[in-house]
Amino acid sequence: MPLGEFELIQRYFAQVAEASSDASVVLGVGDDCAILTPPASRQLVVSIDTLVEGTHFLPDTPADLLASRLLGAALSDLAAMGAQPAWLTLALSLPTANAEWLKRFSERLAELCLEFKIALVGGDTTRGPLTLTAQVHGFVPEGAALVRSGAQVDDLICVSGTLGDSRAGLEAQLKGVEQPGFAPYLSERFFAPSPRIALGLSLREFAHSCIDISDGLLSDLAHILKASGGLGARLQLEALPLSGAILKSYGQDQARQWALTGGEDFELCFTIPAEKLANLAHLPVPIAVIGKVTQAPDICLFDRGIPCEISGSGYDHFLKQSPVE
Amino acid sequence: MPLGEFELIQRYFAQVAEASSDASVVLGVGDDCAILTPPASRQLVVSIDTLVEGTHFLPDTPADLLASRLLGAALSDLAAMGAQPAWLTLALSLPTANAEWLKRFSERLAELCLEFKIALVGGDTTRGPLTLTAQVHGFVPEGAALVRSGAQVDDLICVSGTLGDSRAGLEAQLKGVEQPGFAPYLSERFFAPSPRIALGLSLREFAHSCIDISDGLLSDLAHILKASGGLGARLQLEALPLSGAILKSYGQDQARQWALTGGEDFELCFTIPAEKLANLAHLPVPIAVIGKVTQAPDICLFDRGIPCEISGSGYDHFLKQSPVE
Numbered sequence: 001m002p003l004g005e006f007e008l009i010q011r012y013f014a015q016v017a018e019a020s021s022d023a024s025v026v027l028g029v030g031d032d033c034a035i036l037t038p039p040a041s042r043q044l045v046v047s048i049d050t051l052v053e054g055t056h057f058l059p060d061t062p063a064d065l066l067a068s069r070l071l072g073a074a075l076s077d078l079a080a081m082g083a084q085p086a087w088l089t090l091a092l093s094l095p096t097a098n099a100e101w102l103k104r105f106s107e108r109l110a111e112l113c114l115e116f117k118i119a120l121v122g123g124d125t126t127r128g129p130l131t132l133t134a135q136v137h138g139f140v141p142e143g144a145a146l147v148r149s150g151a152q153v154d155d156l157i158c159v160s161g162t163l164g165d166s167r168a169g170l171e172a173q174l175k176g177v178e179q180p181g182f183a184p185y186l187s188e189r190f191f192a193p194s195p196r197i198a199l200g201l202s203l204r205e206f207a208h209s210c211i212d213i214s215d216g217l218l219s220d221l222a223h224i225l226k227a228s229g230g231l232g233a234r235l236q237l238e239a240l241p242l243s244g245a246i247l248k249s250y251g252q253d254q255a256r257q258w259a260l261t262g263g264e265d266f267e268l269c270f271t272i273p274a275e276k277l278a279n280l281a282h283l284p285v286p287i288a289v290i291g292k293v294t295q296a297p298d299i300c301l302f303d304r305g306i307p308c309e310i311s312g313s314g315y316d317h318f319l320k321q322s323p324v325e
Numbered sequence: 326m327p328l329g330e331f332e333l334i335q336r337y338f339a340q341v342a343e344a345s346s347d348a349s350v351v352l353g354v355g356d357d358c359a360i361l362t363p364p365a366s367r368q369l370v371v372s373i374d375t376l377v378e379g380t381h382f383l384p385d386t387p388a389d390l391l392a393s394r395l396l397g398a399a400l401s402d403l404a405a406m407g408a409q410p411a412w413l414t415l416a417l418s419l420p421t422a423n424a425e426w427l428k429r430f431s432e433r434l435a436e437l438c439l440e441f442k443i444a445l446v447g448g449d450t451t452r453g454p455l456t457l458t459a460q461v462h463g464f465v466p467e468g469a470a471l472v473r474s475g476a477q478v479d480d481l482i483c484v485s486g487t488l489g490d491s492r493a494g495l496e497a498q499l500k501g502v503e504q505p506g507f508a509p510y511l512s513e514r515f516f517a518p519s520p521r522i523a524l525g526l527s528l529r530e531f532a533h534s535c536i537d538i539s540d541g542l543l544s545d546l547a548h549i550l551k552a553s554g555g556l557g558a559r560l561q562l563e564a565l566p567l568s569g570a571i572l573k574s575y576g577q578d579q580a581r582q583w584a585l586t587g588g589e590d591f592e593l594c595f596t597i598p599a600e601k602l603a604n605l606a607h608l609p610v611p612i613a614v615i616g617k618v619t620q621a622p623d624i625c626l627f628d629r630g631i632p633c634e635i636s637g638s639g640y641d642h643f644l645k646q647s648p649v650e
Contacts, residue, residue, distance in 0.1 A: 033402050033470075035370050036371065047357060050418060050458070052451050091458045124373050
C-alpha cells in the first residue's frame with residue numbers, strides 16, 4: 001500500500017528531527033514553518049545545495065551514501081565560513097515513497113545530525129525525479145566569518161586532507177576498479193566527505209580567506225584570488241597532498257590532475273600569513289602548504305621549481321557534460 | 326554557446342540579489358554561505374518548498390508564472406505564522422541554461438522580492454529535471470508566532486479571500502476553458518497566489534491558530550484540529566467564499582467541492598474567539614466566517630442547517646496521482 005506523504009514524513013523524519021533537536025528549536029517539523037531562536041550577537045550563515053540523480057550521482061546509489069554526500073557537501077560550506085552548525089532543512093523529490101530507501105536515508109541522516117550537532121527543523125517531500133536539497137544554517141560571532149575576499153600577497157596557500165580522492169572514487173564507480181584494495185577508501189571519499197567544521201572554527205582567528213574545494217582546487221583558489229582584488233598564486237605541484245590510495249591506483253600524473261581539477265573533495269583551501277601557521281600545528285587534520293599568494297594575477301604551477309602547465313580546469317555543470325552522464 | 330554556471334548565476338540572479346538586499350544582508354550571493362544579521366529579540370521562522378515539473382505544473386509553463394507560483398506558496402507559509410519576510414534562498418535544477426527562461430524567471434522574481442520585502446541571499450543551480458526549491462526566512466517577536474495548535478472550542482473558523490479558484494485554474498489548463506471570460510482570473514489564482522502577509526501580521530494579536538490552505542480546506546483544518554488536541558468543527562457550506570468566476574464557470578456543486586478539497590489556494594484558515602472578530606473589520610482582504618470549533622472531534626458539514634457529506638479529501642502527493650499527470 002502506498003504511504004501517504006504525511007505518514008511518510010512522520011514515520012521517517014519526525015524521529016530524526018526529535019533526536020537532533022535542541023533548545024534553539026522552539027517548533028520543528030509539523031507546522032507551516034519551523035520557529036527558531038538565534039543565539040544573541042551572532043550572525044547567521046546559510047547555504048543551500050542540491051544533488052540530482054544522473055548529474056551528481058548514478059541511479060541506484062544507496063540512500064545512506066546519498067545522505068552522507070548531501071550533508072557532507074552542505075556542512076562543508078559552513079566549515080568554509082568558520083561557522084558552528086545549527087539547523088538543517090531538507091527538500092526531497094522522490095519518484096516513489098520507498099520505505100527501505102527512506103529508512104536507510106533517514107537513519108544515516110540522524111547519525112550525521114548528531115555527529116555534527118545540527119538539528120533537522122523542517123522540510124518538504126514531493127513526487128518527482130530524485131533530487132535532494134539541503135539548506136544548512138550556522139552561526140559565527142559578529143564579523144568573524146571566514147570569507148573568500150581576504151587573501152593578501154605573500155599569504156601561504158594551504159589545503160586540508162588529501163585532494164583528488166573524490167574524483168578518483170567517481171572514476172572507480174564509472175569505469176571499474178583497477179586496484180580493488182583501494183577503491184573502498186576512494187569511494188568513501190566521494191560519498192562520505194568529511195566536512196572540516198572543527199578546522200573552520202580554528203581558522204577564524206588566523207586565516208585571511210577560505211573556501212571549500214567543491215569545483216576543484218584551481219577553480220576554487222581562483223575564486224579566492226578574484227574576490228581578493230585580482231591576486232595570483234604560485235603553486236608547488238610536489239606539495240599537493242595525495243593519498244596512498246590514489247597514487248597506487250592511478251599514478252602521480254593522474255592524481256595531480258584530479259587534485260587540481262577534480263572537485264568535490266570538500267577539503268578547505270585557505271590563505272594564512274606565514275607567521276600564523278604554527279597555530280595550526282595542534283590540529284588533528286593534516287594541513288599542507290602548497291603555495292603562496294602573489295601580486296601577479298595568474299596561477300603559476302611549478303614542479304620542483306620548474307614551471308609547468310596542466311590541462312583541464314574546474315568542474316562546471318553547464319559548461320560541459322558531467323562525468324556521471 | 327552554452328552559458329557557464331557561474332556566469333549564469335552572475336547575469337540573472339546577482340541583480341535580483343542586489344536589488345532586494347538590505348542592511349541585514351552582510352554578504353549575499355557569491356561566497357560559500359550568505360552572512361545575515363538576525364534582528365535582536367526576534368524568532369526566526371523558516372519554510373522550504375519545492376515545485377516539480379509534471380507534479381506541480383505542466384511542461385512549458387512560462388517561467389514568470391513559475392516564479393510567482395513558487396514564491397507565492399513559500400511566502401504563504403510565512404503569512405500563516407504571522408511572520409515578516411526577510412530572506413530567500415533558491416535551489417534550481419534546470420535541464421538547460423536557457424537565457425530567455427532565466428530572464429523571465431529572474432525578472433518576475435525581482436518584482437516579487439521587492440513587493441514582499443524579501444532579499445535573495447543565496448542559491449544553487451544544478452543541471453537536472455526542472456525542479457524549483459525556495460526557502461523563505463522571516464521573523465516574529467518572541468512567542469508571537471501563529472501556530473496550528475492553539476484552536477479552542479467555540480472559536481470561529483475563518484478563511485481569507487475565495488476558495489477553490491486555484492483548483493479551477495488548474496482544471497482550465499488541463500481540460501480547456503468552458504467559460505473563456507473567466508479563465509484568466511482562475512489561472513492567475515493558480516499561478517500567482519496572493520500570500521496573505523499583511524493579514525498574518527494582523528492576526529498575531531487576535532487569532533488562536535492559523536494555517537495556509539495548501540492541501541485543501543478540509544485537510545488543512547484537520548491539521549489545526551488535530552494539533553489543538555483532537556477538536557472538531559461544524560462548517561456551513563453556504564458560507565464558503567466562492568468567486569463569481571468559479572461559480573459561473575463550474576457551478577455551485579463543483580465550486581464547493583474544490584473549495585473544500587482543491588488545495589493550493591494559499592489563503593489563510595484561522596480560528597479566533599468571536600469577540601475578537603471585529604478587530605479584523607478594517608483589513609482590506611475579505612474574511613469569511615465558515616464555522617465553529619467543537620469539542621466533538623469530527624468535521625461536520627451543513628448546508629443551510631442540514632447535515633451533508635462531500636466526497637474526496639485534501640491533496641496528498643503520494644496517496645494518489647496528481648491531477649497534473
